[in-house]
Amino acid sequence: MTLILGIETSCDETAAAIVDENYLVRSSIIESSLDLHRDFGGVVPELAGRAHLSTIGPVVRRALEGAGLDPLQPAIDGIAVTSGPGLIGSLLVGLSAAKAYALGWSLPFVGVHHLEGHLFAPLLETPDMEWPVLTLLVSGGHSALVLHTSPGVHRVIGETIDDAAGEAYDKVARWLGLGYPGGPVIDQLASRGNPSALTLPKSMWNETLDFSFSGLKTAVVRATEKNPDLALEDVAASFQAAVVEQLLRKTRQALEEHEVRGVALAGGVAANSALRRGLTELGAQYQLATYLPSLVMCTDNAAMIAAAGLYRLRHDGPSAHELSASPNWQLAALS
Ligand code: KG4
Ligand code: ZN
Numbered sequence: 001m002t003l004i005l006g007i008e009t010s011c012d013e014t015a016a017a018i019v020d021e022n023y024l025v026r027s028s029i030i031e032s033s034l035d036l037h038r039d040f041g042g043v044v045p046e047l048a049g050r051a052h053l054s055t056i057g058p059v060v061r062r063a064l065e066g067a068g069l070d071p072l073q074p075a076i077d078g079i080a081v082t083s084g085p086g087l088i089g090s091l092l093v094g095l096s097a098a099k100a101y102a103l104g105w106s107l108p109f110v111g112v113h114h115l116e117g118h119l120f121a122p123l124l125e126t127p128d129m130e131w132p133v134l135t136l137l138v139s140g141g142h143s144a145l146v147l148h149t150s151p152g153v154h155r156v157i158g159e160t161i162d163d164a165a166g167e168a169y170d171k172v173a174r175w176l177g178l179g180y181p182g183g184p185v186i187d188q189l190a191s192r193g194n195p196s197a198l199t200l201p202k203s204m205w206n207e208t209l210d211f212s213f214s215g216l217k218t219a220v221v222r223a224t225e226k227n228p229d230l231a232l233e234d235v236a237a238s239f240q241a242a243v244v245e246q247l248l249r250k251t252r253q254a255l256e257e258h259e260v261r262g263v264a265l266a267g268g269v270a271a272n273s274a275l276r277r278g279l280t281e282l283g284a285q286y287q288l289a290t291y292l293p294s295l296v297m298c299t300d301n302a303a304m305i306a307a308a309g310l311y312r313l314r315h316d317g318p319s320a321h322e323l324s325a326s327p328n329w330q331l332a333a334l335s
Helices: 034-040 045-066 088-105 114-125 165-175 182-190 214-226 232-257 273-285 303-316
Strands: 003-008 013-020 025-032 078-084 109-113 133-138 143-150 153-159 262-266 289-291
Touching: 003 045, 003 088, 003 114, 003 303, 013 045, 013 303, 025 045, 034 045, 045 088, 078 088, 078 114, 078 303, 088 109, 109 114, 109 303, 114 133, 114 143, 114 262, 114 303, 133 232, 143 232, 153 232, 165 182, 165 214, 165 232, 182 232, 182 273, 214 232, 232 273, 262 273, 273 289
Parallel strands: 003 078, 078 109, 133 262, 262 289
Antiparallel strands: 003 013, 013 025, 133 143, 143 153
16 A cells, blocks of 8 residues: 655645545644734745744654654655745745655655645545546635646646735735735625625636736725725625636636536635535536535645645656755646
C-alpha cells in the first residue's frame, strides 16, 4: 500500500496529512496562524512564515502518529509539498522541511501546485467520481473554471481578470470593518439581509468564461460611502448575491459549451452557503453528479496536496532536490 505524506504551508495554515493510494485520508492535521493576522485585515507574510517554522515539526509528527506510523522512521513511500503559488517565506518553510524529511528518510519528494491540490479535494471524499468534471475553483487567491477529464488531467477554461472571489470577500469585509477572513462573516450576515437592497453592476455580462470581481467591490464601497446607514446585513446580502450570480452564470455557460458528467466546487469560497445551494440546483438541472467537498476539505489542508502529489509522483516522477518555491506559478502551466 502506497502512503504519501502531504505538507502544506502556502498561506496561514500549517498542515500535514497521510493519504493512501486509494485516496483514503489516514490522518490530517491543520494548524492555523489566523489569530495572529485578524487585526491586520489580511495575512501578514512575515508572521505567517515565523508561525510555520515553529509549527511544521509538531504538525508533521502528529500526522504520522495519527496514521499509526513511527514518527522517527515512518513506513511511507513519498512526500508531497506545496511549492507554489503562495507566500514565498511560507512556501520555503514547507519545502525545506519536505526536502529535509526526504533526505533523512531516503524518500522521493514532489512539489505540488496548491490549486491542483484544491482540484483533488472532491476526490478524497468521493473516490468514484464520474468524469469528465467541470470544477469551479474559488479561493482567496484564485478563481477559475477548470475542465477535468480525469484526476490530474485538466485545462483552465476561464479565470478572473482581476480579484479572486475570496479576495473580493476579504476586501469588502475589511472595508466594512468585519475583520479577516471576510467570507464566513459576510456569508452569515447575508443570510439575514435583503439581496436586492443595493443595485450592483452586472460584471462580466459577456460571452467569455472569465470572471471579474473588482468592480463589484468598488461599487459596494461607493454605495456605503454614499449611504452610511445601510444595514450591514443588506450590504452583505447584495454583495454575496452578485458574486454568486456571476459564478453560477459562468458555470452554466461552461456547462452549455462543454460535455461533462459531473460538476464540482473547490477552494475556500466553496464553503459559501449560497454558492453550495446554487451549484446543487445547477447540477440537478443539468442532471450531473454534483461534488461539494466538506468545509474542512474546501479550505487549505495537506490531504489534498498528498492526493495531487500521488498523481504527480506517478506521472512526472520526483522533483529535483534543487526545486525552489514558485510564488506565482500559474495553474495553466500544468495543463
Ligand atoms: O482556499 P483558501 O483556504 O485559501 C486560499 O488558497 O486562498 O480560501 C480562503 C478564502 C478567503 O478569501 C475566505 O474569505 C474565503 O475563502 N471563504 C469564504 C467562505 N469561507 C471562506 N468565502 C465566501 N463564503 C464563505 N463561507
Ligand atoms: Zn487554497
